[in-house]
Amino acid sequence: MNKKMDFSIPSLGVAKISSPIIMSSTQNDGQADYVDDSDHILYGIDTDIDKDGHPVPRHEETVELAGPRSKIYFNPAHVHAAIATCGGICPGLNNVIRAVVRCFWYRYGVRRISGIRFGYQGLLENSPWPLMPLDPDVVDDIQEKGGTILGSARGGGKQVEEIVDSLERLNINILVTVGGDGTLRGAWEIYEEVKKRGLKISIIGIPKTIDNDLSFIQSSFGVDTAVQMAVPVVRSAHVEAKNSVHGIGLVKVMGRESGFIAAQTALAQSDVNFCLIPENPFDLDGPNGLLEHLRRRVLDRGHAVILVSEGAGQDLVPETGEKDASGNVKYHDIGVFLKEKIIEYFKKEGIETNVKYIDPSYIIRSASADSYDSIYCARLGAHAVHAAMAGKTQALIGLLHNRFIHLPISLAVSSRNHVDLEGSLWRDVLENTRQPLSMKNFNFD
Numbered sequence: 001m002n003k004k005m006d007f008s009i010p011s012l013g014v015a016k017i018s019s020p021i022i023m024s025s026t027q028n029d030g031q032a033d034y035v036d037d038s039d040h041i042l043y044g045i046d047t048d049i050d051k052d053g054h055p056v057p058r059h060e061e062t063v064e065l066a067g068p069r070s071k072i073y074f075n076p077a078h079v080h081a082a083i084a085t086c087g088g089i090c091p092g093l094n095n096v097i098r099a100v101v102r103c104f105w106y107r108y109g110v111r112r113i114s115g116i117r118f119g120y121q122g123l124l125e126n127s128p129w130p131l132m133p134l135d136p137d138v139v140d141d142i143q144e145k146g147g148t149i150l151g152s153a154r155g156g157g158k159q160v161e162e163i164v165d166s167l168e169r170l171n172i173n174i175l176v177t178v179g180g181d182g183t184l185r186g187a188w189e190i191y192e193e194v195k196k197r198g199l200k201i202s203i204i205g206i207p208k209t210i211d212n213d214l215s216f217i218q219s220s221f222g223v224d225t226a227v228q229m230a231v232p233v234v235r236s237a238h239v240e241a242k243n244s245v246h247g248i249g250l251v252k253v254m255g256r257e258s259g260f261i262a263a264q265t266a267l268a269q270s271d272v273n274f275c276l277i278p279e280n281p282f283d284l285d286g287p288n289g290l291l292e293h294l295r296r297r298v299l300d301r302g303h304a305v306i307l308v309s310e311g312a313g314q315d316l317v318p319e320t321g322e323k324d325a326s327g328n329v330k331y332h333d334i335g336v337f338l339k340e341k342i343i344e345y346f347k348k349e350g351i352e353t354n355v356k357y358i359d360p361s362y363i364i365r366s367a368s369a370d371s372y373d374s375i376y377c378a379r380l381g382a383h384a385v386h387a388a389m390a391g392k393t394q395a396l397i398g399l400l401h402n403r404f405i406h407l408p409i410s411l412a413v414s415s416r417n418h419v420d421l422e423g424s425l426w427r428d429v430l431e432n433t434r435q436p437l438s439m440k441n442f443n444f445d
């Protein structure tokens with residue numbers, strides 16, 4: 001049975017400025033058609049299999065298409081647009097900032113664009129950081145650098161009233177926030193406060209998560225670069241492992257709750273023998289535990305490579321009891337834990353081994369975007385500006401089935417995206433690694 005949800009995107013109104021601005025074809029260079037507000041696409045989200053074995057959508061939803069509208073809500077002369085990057089950094093953030101600034105400037109003629117320093121913290125009343133004025137010269141070559149020229153930070157997002165006071169004080173009427181689950185929760189609360197005060201401020205989200213853990217976004221920017229950066233590390237771990245007696249290469253990548261980087265890297269570099277992700281719990285000890293399988297693999301083939309996502313196996317490690325400034329639980333380093341356990345186990349078994357642990361997490365995260373992510377970021381940034389100028393609010397720019405769409409921010413944060421243990425990505429990883437852990441129907445042992 002189809003379950004219909006409300007996918008409508010709130011709007012500040014329709015062209016309430018004295019005379020509606022119709023974007024001329026010269027401004028558009030005649031290159032693309034405008035998107036009409038009534039343009040929607042129908043999605044099948046989740047699938048069932050019918051009695052003949054064919055996939056059928058479980059939920060059908062209509063979603064608004066992203067893109068430039070022929071009528072815009074804001075008069076460009078009165079716009080003060082601001083952009084903030086929040087949470088951990090991610091390859092592509094500078095590309096997004098650049099695209100947003102260039103689209104406001106060249107496409108709409110907006111001349112007041114500000115960067116907010118260090119995420120939501122830059123909008124707190126006693127922030128020591130003034131706004132950073134942005135224009136095409138400032139952002140000219142920032143895409144060549146990793147990180148974000150604005151800086152990014154955790155914390156501050158829950159001080160909503162203070163943030164909205166600042167937006168009012170600074171006359172900001174468009175706020176573009178680039179961030180993940182926490183950032184978007186913050187953006188949603190800001191939107192609610194703006195609505196409560198009856199302000200005409202558009203709140204637009206651009207999804208950022210190197211962990212790829214946001215739902216309704218088929219793959220988020222930075223993930224492709226992360227995999228590209230992780231591949232040579234796994235290759236090195238393999239070389240190290242092969243060149244020592246019973247060598248074990250152990251590599252940790254980011255992925256607090258979702259193991260997409262690890263899963264995709266394992267596929268990209270088929271040297272991985274054990275891919276450990278948060279979604280797939282595993283035993284350490286016992287006949288079906290990691291250590292026993294590792295012993296067999298090392299004695300059989302002389303070496304092994306383990307790729308672990310930072311959130312994997314956290315049930316095996318005592319909790320730290322600590323949280324970061326955003327309220328995310330801080331984890332023990334699973335790589336260090338596994339390294340110690342492996343060394344201890346092989347020593348007890350009287351088997352010589354050499355464990356080489358490599359943690360490239362921050363080298364990966366601080367890289368500049370590869371060309372796939374650069375293209376993606378350029379398009380996300382422009383779509384965010386189109387949405388804002390059309391007066392959309394509480395809208396997240398999503399990518400589903402290769403179409404850019406508007407999603408209500410509240411919907412995007414309603415659930416997390418995880419590697420589906422019954423899905424084809426994980427099945428392909430298991431077939432590639434031939435790992436015998438928790439393999440359900442894929443027991444190669």
Ligand SMILES: Nc1ncnc2c1ncn2[C@@H]1O[C@H](COP(=O)(O)OP(=O)(O)O)[C@@H](O)[C@H]1O
Nearest residue numbers: 087154155156157179180181182183185186326
């Ligand atoms: N539930 C929440 N409500 C409001 N703001 C939040 C919430 N969770 C996190 N934030 C804010 O969002 C920002 C980034 O959150 P964080 O979880 O660190 O990164 P990400 O957005 O990448 O998930 C921080 O400034 C934080 O204060």
Ligand SMILES: O=P(O)(O)OC[C@H]1O[C@](O)(COP(=O)(O)O)[C@@H](O)[C@@H]1O
Nearest residue numbers: 087088089180209210211254255256
């Ligand atoms: O060391 P930091 O800066 O807290 O970042 C580590 C975190 O960043 C991430 O890569 C992404 O986290 P966010 O999406 O919350 O920014 C996590 O996988 C990881 O736990």
